[in-house]
Amino acid sequence: MNHQSTDINVSRRQFLKVSVTATGSFSLASFLPGCATFGGKALSEGGDWAANAWLEITSESNIIFTLDRVEMGQGTTTGLTTLLAEELGVEPETVTVIYAPVANDYRNPEYGLQMTGGSNSLSTSWGQIRLAGATAREMLVAAAAEVYEVPVEQCQANDGYVALADHSKKLSYGELAVLAASQSVPSNPRLKPAAEFRFIGKQNKRLDIAGKVNGRTVYGIDTDVEGMVYAVISRSPVIGGKVKQFDASKALASKGIVAVFEVYNGIAVLAEQYWQARKAQQTLEIEWDEGPLAELSSDDMFQSFKQAALADQGKIVRDEGDFDDAVEGAARVFEAEYHTPFLAHATLEPMNCVVEVRDNHAQVWAPTQAPDLARIAVARVTDLSPSDVDVTVTAIGGGFGRRLTQDFIEEAAAVATQAKRPVKLMWSREEDTQHDWYRPATYHKLKATFNDTGGVTGWDHQIVAPNLLDWYIRDAAPAQYPWAPKFMYGMLGSIGLAMQGVAVPKDETAIEGAVSVPYDIANLQVRHTHADIGVPVSFWRSVGHSQNAFYVESFIDELAHETMTDPFLFRQSLLQNQPRQRRVLELAAEQSGWSKSLPKGRFRGISVHKSFKSYAAQVVELSVDNGEINMHRVVCAIDCGIVVNPDIVKAQMESGIIFALTAALYGEISLKNGRVEQSNFDDYKLLRMNETPEIDVYIVDSNESPTGVGEPGVPPLAPAVANAIFAATGKRLRSLPLRLT
Amino acid sequence: MKIAVNGVEQVVEFEPDTPLLWVIRDELKLKGTKFGCGKGLCGACTVHLNGHAIRSCITPVSAVENQNITTIEGLGSDDTPHPLQASWVEFNVPQCGYCQSGQLMSASALLAQNANPTDADIDSAMSGNACRCGTYPRIKAAIHHTADNLKNS
Ligand code: FES
Ligand code: FES
Numbered sequence: 001m002n003h004q005s006t007d008i009n010v011s012r013r014q015f016l017k018v019s020v021t022a023t024g025s026f027s028l029a030s031f032l033p034g035c036a037t038f039g040g041k042a043l044s045e046g047g048d049w050a051a052n053a054w055l056e057i058t059s060e061s062n063i064i065f066t067l068d069r070v071e072m073g074q075g076t077t078t079g080l081t082t083l084l085a086e087e088l089g090v091e092p093e094t095v096t097v098i099y100a101p102v103a104n105d106y107r108n109p110e111y112g113l114q115m116t117g118g119s120n121s122l123s124t125s126w127g128q129i130r131l132a133g134a135t136a137r138e139m140l141v142a143a144a145a146e147v148y149e150v151p152v153e154q155c156q157a158n159d160g161y162v163a164l165a166d167h168s169k170k171l172s173y174g175e176l177a178v179l180a181a182s183q184s185v186p187s188n189p190r191l192k193p194a195a196e197f198r199f200i201g202k203q204n205k206r207l208d209i210a211g212k213v214n215g216r217t218v219y220g221i222d223t224d225v226e227g228m229v230y231a232v233i234s235r236s237p238v239i240g241g242k243v244k245q246f247d248a249s250k251a252l253a254s255k256g257i258v259a260v261f262e263v264y265n266g267i268a269v270l271a272e273q274y275w276q277a278r279k280a281q282q283t284l285e286i287e288w289d290e291g292p293l294a295e296l297s298s299d300d301m302f303q304s305f306k307q308a309a310l311a312d313q314g315k316i317v318r319d320e321g322d323f324d325d326a327v328e329g330a331a332r333v334f335e336a337e338y339h340t341p342f343l344a345h346a347t348l349e350p351m352n353c354v355v356e357v358r359d360n361h362a363q364v365w366a367p368t369q370a371p372d373l374a375r376i377a378v379a380r381v382t383d384l385s386p387s388d389v390d391v392t393v394t395a396i397g398g399g400f401g402r403r404l405t406q407d408f409i410e411e412a413a414a415v416a417t418q419a420k421r422p423v424k425l426m427w428s429r430e431e432d433t434q435h436d437w438y439r440p441a442t443y444h445k446l447k448a449t450f451n452d453t454g455g456v457t458g459w460d461h462q463i464v465a466p467n468l469l470d471w472y473i474r475d476a477a478p479a480q481y482p483w484a485p486k487f488m489y490g491m492l493g494s495i496g497l498a499m500q501g502v503a504v505p506k507d508e509t510a511i512e513g514a515v516s517v518p519y520d521i522a523n524l525q526v527r528h529t530h531a532d533i534g535v536p537v538s539f540w541r542s543v544g545h546s547q548n549a550f551y552v553e554s555f556i557d558e559l560a561h562e563t564m565t566d567p568f569l570f571r572q573s574l575l576q577n578q579p580r581q582r583r584v585l586e587l588a589a590e591q592s593g594w595s596k597s598l599p600k601g602r603f604r605g606i607s608v609h610k611s612f613k614s615y616a617a618q619v620v621e622l623s624v625d626n627g628e629i630n631m632h633r634v635v636c637a638i639d640c641g642i643v644v645n646p647d648i649v650k651a652q653m654e655s656g657i658i659f660a661l662t663a664a665l666y667g668e669i670s671l672k673n674g675r676v677e678q679s680n681f682d683d684y685k686l687l688r689m690n691e692t693p694e695i696d697v698y699i700v701d702s703n704e705s706p707t708g709v710g711e712p713g714v715p716p717l718a719p720a721v722a723n724a725i726f727a728a729t730g731k732r733l734r735s736l737p738l739r740l741t
Numbered sequence: 742m743k744i745a746v747n748g749v750e751q752v753v754e755f756e757p758d759t760p761l762l763w764v765i766r767d768e769l770k771l772k773g774t775k776f777g778c779g780k781g782l783c784g785a786c787t788v789h790l791n792g793h794a795i796r797s798c799i800t801p802v803s804a805v806e807n808q809n810i811t812t813i814e815g816l817g818s819d820d821t822p823h824p825l826q827a828s829w830v831e832f833n834v835p836q837c838g839y840c841q842s843g844q845l846m847s848a849s850a851l852l853a854q855n856a857n858p859t860d861a862d863i864d865s866a867m868s869g870n871a872c873r874c875g876t877y878p879r880i881k882a883a884i885h886h887t888a889d890n891l892k893n894s
Pocket of ligand 2: 348397398835837838839840842870872873875876884886
């Protein structure tokens, strides 16, 4: 389709390719060769670049930007479009954004997978997208200079036109598109310095709002295709159970029923209408083989974690000084045990997926954070290989890590294959709560040593937790190593990978945020005791940080109180070598009036935590009445480097704080007889408007590269609340959710 | 049976116990009304029944026969959005957006009955609408702003 193209290595890491499309558009593609090659093969080989262009400028001056991340409400669309628009010199609102189809060229350079998670969209794209925009701008300017027969210095690109400096002539980007594509690609395009920014740091509008206030945004659950039937699945009430036998005679006699059959994890009921499927489902008689977890309860699980902690000292993941020596020479040793429960993601849009399997091809429509992995999931349960699977990513009604796991897509593909017609699989809220892949429950032991003047000399943190990648790798490994034949998928766990001589991705999910404890303590060790009870676990907004911050920031608060030191001053004194942590801590303290007294009955708690390369500190203000915790205010200071869209940073802090408050005050998935005890929002509660405190966000001025904001607001909240509860009541709550009664 | 949705009379064929939500979404193809819990606990499915906010996921279609239903699609139009929709844009309220149709339907029913709501009025009208993305502070600000604008106009 392209009749001419140029490609050039514009930097050591980034290739740009510019071409003219058959319809006369300027088309620019960009990729990172270091990350986009697998098994020694460049993915672009023989590929159609025009289809995968990141930026297209049509002859009508439409600017089309293909976004390789998914929008879950975190503001990625606006953030990344703003970067492009800034360098191109156009209003961000004038850029048309389309979401990338599944294709290797759109892989997240940090993961080698096309996925959105880990709050890294801005940090990985900051240079890349601006460079692409600047390249296009310089080529448009060069084209105009050629037409005007003047040096490029006399031309200015702005608001979709390149004009002569004296404004006597101007041509639109569309008019220049074809000629621009024939210019040589600049090897070192000039990025705008901060002083020239028109939108970065100033853009406050979100670009994805219109359809979200008139109901027109199309989420996964809104997908309809010709000839589609509705499917629901009855899954084992005990985690990991299997169907022994079932009787569907009543269901089959029910109105509107199309079929009832067994799939790998339960019994599928298909009907013309959703409600018909639900009603028939209730009449199914299923006998389950409950499997090895049939007796499991949360209490037993924490007991087994305690035993694991004693039996296995764990792998030392950080070791400074000599903790044993510190114990030997200590005037006092202080220790505490903590634990946190499983948590469900509870995205407001429950899991759902539409799949059509036909003629050796599958088309998937799904709200997923990882379309690459969706292909693997479909391939696993069909005769297809991943390349036979197309994935259309819809708008997503909340992700928070839930949609990195592709189980719902796998189910829908299995059902659609048997049904031989398009299927829309829907999960109820109860199913969504009881069959999630949860934030892991973990158990921690912390120990500190003091010298005789009260100085902290040692810190020992033992983490008892599973590794998330053990669960994730079954999808991720085949996607990262697409040359692996399908029969190897099962073996491509970390052991399989190691046997293949392939570097196993490092799994920091259990230890992140604990291994990086920032406090200046001479003898410091962090240990990880691996314990996996067999309940599926996955990424949950801010992942390991979400709970490790609770442990570290609660325990450091305990140490402050043990030494009769103000918790803010105590932290400050131990952060002398951590300027960015110290700065957010000081800012939050100052803005909350930390040193000033509070009205009677109000108490404060503080915490600080670094995650996803950003630094956040929070001070909460609460009161306790008859054991009831009332939240009044949260002050949050955030340092996320250069800010692209201040209002989105603010919104993400509000969002993270409210999300974390739900977890801190209510969040608990508990098990009894291998079954999840919670089911809907009455027993798995979400924070409501009337319980939401005032939230004040302060952003640190910074020249550092931009870093994540979708998750870093979450970790500091729970410990700040627990610390305030201690200030209010003298009770140290060492497990979540925080309950006084 | 007949129901009137956004001013248009519709004849629908559903078993009478089918929740209104599925009739609106799957038969009338008005997808702006969302499913979140199916139990009246989240508000994602909020529509107006004769001007009052109801949860369509627990309202059998037979209960609204011959009555007037308004969904998010009927709240405003592209040319004349409901004032709350305009404020929602101004305050960058939505994140994932999934709960927002329900939020707007609850908020518009509130303002129709109480042009000058206090914080407490807003809390009590809106606390049945859950937002997993935590947009509550902005929703509250946008409702106040809309009420102030309507007062001054
Ligand atoms: S879906 Fe109706 S209240 Fe939740
Ligand atoms: S905006 Fe996502 S649930 Fe409210």
